[in-house]
Amino acid sequence: MGAPSLPTAPSGVPAHIAIVMDGNGRWATRRFLPRLAGHRQGVESLRRCARACADRGVSVLTVFAFSSENWNRPADEVSGLLDLVARALSREVPHLLKDGVRLHFVGDKESLSEKVRLGLCEAERATAHNQRLVLNVCFNYGGRWDIAQAAATLAARGEPITEASLHTTMGLAHVPDPDLVIRTGGEMRISNFLLWQAAYSELFFSDRLWPDFDETALDEAIASFARRERRFGRTSAQVLNAAVPRTDPLHA
Numbered sequence: 001m002g003a004p005s006l007p008t009a010p011s012g013v014p015a016h017i018a019i020v021m022d023g024n025g026r027w028a029t030r031r032f033l034p035r036l037a038g039h040r041q042g043v044e045s046l047r048r049c050a051r052a053c054a055d056r057g058v059s060v061l062t063v064f065a066f067s068s069e070n071w072n073r074p075a076d077e078v079s080g081l082l083d084l085v086a087r088a089l090s091r092e093v094p095h096l097l098k099d100g101v102r103l104h105f106v107g108d109k110e111s112l113s114e115k116v117r118l119g120l121c122e123a124e125r126a127t128a129h130n131q132r133l134v135l136n137v138c139f140n141y142g143g144r145w146d147i148a149q150a151a152a153t154l155a156a157r158g159e160p161i162t163e164a165s166l167h168t169t170m171g172l173a174h175v176p177d178p179d180l181v182i183r184t185g186g187e188m189r190i191s192n193f194l195l196w197q198a199a200y201s202e203l204f205f206s207d208r209l210w211p212d213f214d215e216t217a218l219d220e221a222i223a224s225f226a227r228r229e230r231r232f233g234r235t236s237a238q239v240l241n242a243a244v245p246r247t248d249p250l251h252a
Contacts, residue, residue: 006059006134006175012226014179016060017053018201020193021046022185023209036080041211043088050101052215054133056222060175062136064193066107082116085139089119093126100132106171107141108149134175143195146171172197180225184210184217202228 009015021042028038046063053061066081096103105120112120120139150169154161167173177197181190186207190198204221206213229236 006131009059010057013057013222014202014225015058016062016176016178016180017058017221018062018064018178018181018194018198019049020064020181020183020185020191021210021213022183022187022191024211026185027209027211036084038209038211039081039084043084043092045211045213047092047095048214049218050133050135051099052218054099054101056218058133060134060136060178062106062138062172062175062178062194064138064141064191066139066141082113085116085119089123093123096123096127096135097130100130101127102130102134103127104134104136104174105139106136106146107139108145109140112140136172136175138171138193141171142192143190144192146194147196166196170196177201180204180221182206182221184208184213200230202230 006015024038024042025035026038027041028035031037050061065085093103103123103126105124109117109120147166147170149171150166151161153169154165159165172194177199178194178201180203181194181198181201182204183190184206186205186209188205190203194201202225204224206217206221208217
């Protein structure tokens with residue numbers, strides 16, 4: 001699948017936003033609801049956020065939907081999450097087509113059931129020609145897994161393992177590195193998310209639980225990003241005298 005053609009983001013708007021969607025379970029627990037109800041509401045929040053990102057000129061949205069560590073959760077919650085993904089795919093694809101969203105799944109698909117794998121592939125195929133927004137869904141994903149699989153792929157090909165070659169073999173090689181990484185839910189860590197790609201990302205932590213993360217919260221994160229000076233190893237004086245690339249200079 002070829003790399004999508006990405007429009008240029010407006011000044012002050014991150015071209016690529018990545019989000020750790022944290023707090024679904026706590027949102028449900030505080031309302032005396034099953035944890036899965038929070039995940040269902042989280043799907044609604046993702047739909048709202050994707051539309052808001054596209055409206056604001058963001059080209060790429062990457063979300064952490066299911067980590068490789070989430071298999072350690074209670075079996076009924078994991079089973080419910082997988083079922084939710086399968087049902088959400090069939091329901092959401094027509095909306096994604098209408099909104100011009102290209103869907104791309106990143107993660108270890110080998111341990112998923114054939115039904116889920118086929119659903120992911122079909123959703124990618126159906127939206128492959130959309131260009132308004134690339135939506136990367138990191139599913140059964142971990143940053144350490146991503147680096148390890150890239151190195152293993154290069155080793156199997158007999159190719160040298162360098163920063164440049166690793167970058168082109170990573171799960172998000174089809175898009176620029178994220179400019180802004182957001183984590184909801186009040187926690188201040190990245191939890192094995194995009195360890196390689198977030199090397200030069202700006203970080204923003206929100207106390208809002210993911211189901212409560214709305215357009216206002218997104219605008220707050222974008223406004224914070226716009227106020228920051230991105231130096232990429234340079235001095236402030238150099239930034240004033242030269243245009244700073246939007247991504248890690250290694251991959252510009």
